[in-house]
Amino acid sequence: MTIEAKLEEMNLTLPPPPPQGGVYQSMLLVDGHAYFSGHVPLLPDGSMMTGRVGEEVDLEGAQAAARQVGLCILATAKDKLGSLDRIKRVVKLLGMVNCSPDFTQHPQVINGCSEFYRDLWGPDLGVGVRSAVGVGSLPGNVSVEIEGAFLVD
Amino acid sequence: MTIEAKLEEMNLTLPPPPPQGGVYQSMLLVDGHAYFSGHVPLLPDGSMMTGRVGEEVDLEGAQAAARQVGLCILATAKDKLGSLDRIKRVVKLLGMVNCSPDFTQHPQVINGCSEFYRDLWGPDLGVGVRSAVGVGSLPGNVSVEIEGAFLVD
Amino acid sequence: MTIEAKLEEMNLTLPPPPPQGGVYQSMLLVDGHAYFSGHVPLLPDGSMMTGRVGEEVDLEGAQAAARQVGLCILATAKDKLGSLDRIKRVVKLLGMVNCSPDFTQHPQVINGCSEFYRDLWGPDLGVGVRSAVGVGSLPGNVSVEIEGAFLVD
Numbered sequence: 001m002t003i004e005a006k007l008e009e010m011n012l013t014l015p016p017p018p019p020q021g022g023v024y025q026s027m028l029l030v031d032g033h034a035y036f037s038g039h040v041p042l043l044p045d046g047s048m049m050t051g052r053v054g055e056e057v058d059l060e061g062a063q064a065a066a067r068q069v070g071l072c073i074l075a076t077a078k079d080k081l082g083s084l085d086r087i088k089r090v091v092k093l094l095g096m097v098n099c100s101p102d103f104t105q106h107p108q109v110i111n112g113c114s115e116f117y118r119d120l121w122g123p124d125l126g127v128g129v130r131s132a133v134g135v136g137s138l139p140g141n142v143s144v145e146i147e148g149a150f151l152v153d
Numbered sequence: 154m155t156i157e158a159k160l161e162e163m164n165l166t167l168p169p170p171p172p173q174g175g176v177y178q179s180m181l182l183v184d185g186h187a188y189f190s191g192h193v194p195l196l197p198d199g200s201m202m203t204g205r206v207g208e209e210v211d212l213e214g215a216q217a218a219a220r221q222v223g224l225c226i227l228a229t230a231k232d233k234l235g236s237l238d239r240i241k242r243v244v245k246l247l248g249m250v251n252c253s254p255d256f257t258q259h260p261q262v263i264n265g266c267s268e269f270y271r272d273l274w275g276p277d278l279g280v281g282v283r284s285a286v287g288v289g290s291l292p293g294n295v296s297v298e299i300e301g302a303f304l305v306d
Numbered sequence: 307m308t309i310e311a312k313l314e315e316m317n318l319t320l321p322p323p324p325p326q327g328g329v330y331q332s333m334l335l336v337d338g339h340a341y342f343s344g345h346v347p348l349l350p351d352g353s354m355m356t357g358r359v360g361e362e363v364d365l366e367g368a369q370a371a372a373r374q375v376g377l378c379i380l381a382t383a384k385d386k387l388g389s390l391d392r393i394k395r396v397v398k399l400l401g402m403v404n405c406s407p408d409f410t411q412h413p414q415v416i417n418g419c420s421e422f423y424r425d426l427w428g429p430d431l432g433v434g435v436r437s438a439v440g441v442g443s444l445p446g447n448v449s450v451e452i453e454g455a456f457l458v459d
Binding site: 021022023024025026027028030035036037038052094096101135136137138139140141145147 | 244245246247252253254255256257258259260261263264267268271280281282283284285286287288289304
C-alpha cells in the first residue's frame with residue numbers, strides 16, 4: 001500500500017504545504033538525506049496551534065500539535081519530493097516544546113508525531129533518533145516545533 | 154567574483170576567528186560537510202553582543218547580532234578551509250535566540266544571518282533549512298547562537 | 307589499548323543501556339554515522355540526576371551530570387554497536403542545560419562530557435563540533451540532555 005493510501009486509511013488529509021516564514025528552504029535534499037526546517041502546527045485554515053504547554057495547553061493538546069507538525073512535514077515532503085513513497089526511513093527528529101519551566105513530559109508530547117510516523121512506516125523505518133526538549137519560546141507562540149531528517153530515494 | 158571580493162563589496166570585514174570557549178572544534182569537515190559549532194556574536198574588539206532579546210535588546214539589535222554570528226562562522230570557515238570559495242552551499246542553520254518567554258519573532262531575528270548568506274551566495278545556494286527557536290539562556294548571556302552545516306569542495 | 311580497557315583504567319564502569327523513554331531509537335547507524343538520541347544522566351540504580359542548574363544544582367554537579375550523560379551514550383553505543391572500538395571519532399554534540407535564565411556557564415557544564423571524550427579518544431578524534439545552550443526545561447527535570455553523532459566503522 002502506498003503511504004498516501006495509508007494516510008487515507010488513517011483518515012488523515014495532508015494540509016497544504018506550509019508557506020515560507022523566513023529566509024530558508026522548508027526542505028533540502030543532499031546525498032539522499034532530506035533535511036526539514038523546523039515545522040510548526042499549521043492547520044488547513046492557515047491558523048496555528050498556539051499556547052504554552054503546561055499552562056494554556058494540556059498534554060493531550062500538545063500531542064495533537066506534535067502530530068499536526070508531523071502532518072505539515074509530510075505536506076512539505078510531498079510538495080518537494082513529488083511522492084511520499086520516496087521516503088525510505090525516518091532518521092532524526094528534534095522536538096521542541098514551548099512549555100512552562102516546570103513541565104517534564106516532553107517525550108510524551110513529541111510521541112504525538114513519533115507514534116504517527118511509527119504507525120505510517122512501522123516500528124523500524126518509521127522510528128529514528130530523537131531529542132525532546134523544552135524551549136523558552138517559539139515563533140508565533142506555537143506549542144511545538146519539530147525539525148527532522150529522512151532518508152529518501 | 155570571489156566570495157571575499159563580494160564581502161568587500163558589501164563593506165564587510167571578517168572578524169578574527171573566534172577563540173576556543175570550551176572543549177570543541179569550531180569546525181569539522183566530514184565527507185564534504187563542514188559542521189560548525191554554535192557560534193556567538195563576537196565583535197572584532199573581543200566583546201560579545203549580549204542581552205536578552207525582547208527585554209534588553211530589540212528586534213533590530215537582535216538581527217544585527219544574528220548577522221554578526223554569520224560573519225563569525227565565515228571567519229571560522231576561512232581559518233579552517235583556507236578560502237571561502239570552497240563553500241558550495243548552505244545546508245542547515247539552527248538559530249537560538251536568548252529571549253523573553255513572550256518573544257515570538259525568532260524567524261525575523263535569524264533572518265539577520267540568513268539574509269546575509271542569501272545576499273552572499275544567492276537565494277538557492279545561500280539558503281538551506283533552518284530552525285529558529287527561543288532558548289532559556291545562552292553562554293555569557295549572548296543574544297544569539299547559531300550552529301550550521303555547509304557543503305564544501 | 308581498547309577503549310573499554312581505557313575506561314577501566316579511568317575507573318569508569320558503563321551503566322546499563324538506558325531504557326526506552328518514548329517512541330525513538332536510542333542510536334541509528336546511517337552510512338557510517340551513528341546518531342544518538344538525546345541522552346539523560348541516568349545512574350546505574352535507575353535514578354536520574356535532576357534539578358535546575360544555577361538554582362538546585364551547582365556548576366560541579368552539572369558537570370558531573372554531563373559526564374554521566376557521556377557514559378550513558380557510550381552504554382548505548384556498546385549495546386548497539388557491540389564494541390566501543392568501532393567508534394572512529396566524535397563528530398557533534400548538542401548539549402542542553404536545564405538552567406535558570408541568568409545562567410551563563412553552559413560551555414563549562416558540557417565540558418564535563420567533552421573532557422571525558424577527549425581523555426578517552428584524544429584531542430583530535432575525541433573532540434567534534436558542539437553547541438551548548440540553556441533550555442527552558444527537560445524531560446523528568448534532568449539537569450542535562452546531550453545528543454550526538456559519531457563516525458563508526
